[in-house]
Amino acid sequence: MKLTVVGCSGSFPSAESACSSYLVEADGFRLLLDMGNGALGELQRHIGLYDLDAIFLSHLHADHCIDMCGYFVARYYRHEGGRCDALPVYAPEGAEQRLTTAYADTPSPSSMSEVFDFRTLGSDTFELGPFTIRTEKVCHPVEAYGIRVEHGGRSLAYSGDTGVCEELHALADGVDLFLCEASFTHGKEDIPELHLNGREAGAHAARAGVGRLVLTHIPPWTDGERNLADARAVYGGPAELAKSGAVYEV
């Protein structure tokens, strides 16, 4: 599998990166994990506008899904003639209505579904193109999911947004690459069931025995290097900060 960091800034974009969005490719199939603020522009650095095969939206906070409104325009009013086919979009319940409201003036209440095939997420295992997917509900103030993607004996997991939870451990168990949020700073913010700090991300990685830890969703006001040091204090494997444009062969 090939993993490309399209955007990795937490909560709002930074000068260096769009918000959460990660492209996973294998056997010519392209799955996008989240499409936060600014991701649609960055995505076009890596693939064509219409090259996606499926989208996973971890939850409906704007920093994970709001560029779907722009992508609706691109697919609905396609200049090359005709609307695009409905692209599978795996998202929590209510995604279509939420995005339609955010867009504010779609031609009809069902316009989104003409170009997006919304499929409601649950804690589940299913096949998607060449991938075996497992999704688990994680711990966040709104319905939110983490995802595990497997292909050809390799695996990666993406936390989405979550506090400490057993479901995240199950998703990450033994993966080759763990893309884990670390929004908070150990010893600074202490709000339960919202986000992880670097130390908690490292502890999840150590317990799950992952091959590589990539910390992501670090907001512009948070010191990423400190979070990385906190993660390394409890996780002995290779660990680094996600960077916009970074590519991993998993």
Ligand SMILES: [Zn+2]
């Ligand atoms: Zn977020």
Ligand SMILES: [Zn+2]
């Ligand atoms: Zn969130």
